[in-house]
Amino acid sequence: LHDSPKSNAALYRKKTFIYVPPSPPAELIQSTSYTLDFAARKFVQIGVDPTEKFKVIVHLLTSSRYVYITPDFLKKFFSFMGSILSFILDTPQRYKRVVFFEDEMIKLSSMVYNEENMLVIEAKKQQGYRVLLNRADLIRLQYLERCIIESISRKEIFTIPIILKQYDAIVNFLYAKCSLEKQPPKNVDEMRMFVNKNTHYSSEIVETCPDLTDQIQMCAAKQISESILNRMAQDSQEPLDHIDDSQVPDEIRSPQLCDVNDGSDFFNQFRELSLFITSPPPQPTFAEHPTPVRNVKRQLF
Structure with a gap:
């Protein structure tokens, strides 16, 4: 027999859930931090990530979770800020969720939390990597846009x-x-x-x-x-991988055919060849016509 819904609900309430935090973010070189909300422990961290082939990475950090985004995605995020704020400032509607942007790596969507519209930034390929931003966080982030973009540009260029x-x-x-x-x-x-x-x-x-x-x-x-x-x-490898016995060195290769009108290049090819290979002299390029023997009697004056 199946248990009743009430018993299942009671069992669900008694069940203990253990929070498994994600792995900590990578240490960034020459990092710069901006504060979104000190009381809620929300920060923006910008730096060079050695685990990402020394590229500039942006971390959105909270007390328990974080998400990292690329500078290109951050620029797209700022371009959507007007539409996002207009939705976040609207009256919260439970069970209504809007997806603002989504690609292979990250997703921007909305949700209602504590009777307030929130923006959810979450990674798609890594479970548990997400950050919730409320209205005040987004307004603060928009205020810091120029500083954040300038920090990214300086790190990429210099x-x-x-x-x-x-x-x-x-x-x-x-x-x-x-x-x-x-x-x-x-x-x-x-x-x-x-x-x-x-x-x-x-x-x-x-x-x-x-x-x-x-x-x-x-x-x-x-x-x-x-x-x-x-x-x-x-x-430690032996430097013999590039040697091929079947190849002939360039200096002893036979000269390639060329036109007789090439001038000095035509005759120089035989001079270079004679330094390494003994061969009969080249044949003349003109036709030889032997003079016939004639019986001619000389007349005396």
Whole structure:
């Protein structure tokens, strides 16, 4: 027999739900933060994410959840701000949900929470990655639009080239130091320990300002370790993969055919060939007609 709805409801109320928080966001290099609501612990964080191939990423952070978005999506979000605010400021209607924008990665929709219209920003491929923004949060976010866009542009134009240059310098320095070890690290974990031990080298490798080596080493230790291990693996391979015995060196290849009217190039090809291959002289390009023997008697005057 099936249980009654009342018993099912009572059992549902007694059931204990455990909140499973999402994994923490990645550490960003040269990050900039803006406050949406300090009491509710809502912030905007902008920085360079080493786990995303050193691209600029925007984090919307709350006390328990977060969602990361790209600068391109943020620009689309600001373009929809007028329509979103007009809906959020309207009278809340329960069970009415509107999807403002949706792509493969993220979704913008509305919902009613605590008798108030809320904007839901959630990731589609990762469960639990979502943030709720109310009317005050959206107005504050619209107020910070110019500052946020300026921060993104500065990091894309100026900060990322400096980070990549100093990242390569760190990898080259640690690779040279690792090659001197009697027992060099063999996996990512051992290499990360080696990277974390060698920290005082910024004055030896940094030629540009500002010095971001400490942030790079702290936030991108895994990427540095993988780069060093990949270079060690490439150097351990024998450099014989590109050799093919069936190929003939260029200097001993036979000259290609050319027109007799090419001038000096036509005769130079035989001179180059004679330096390496002994062959009979080239045949003349004109026709030879032997003179016939005639019995001619000379007359004496």
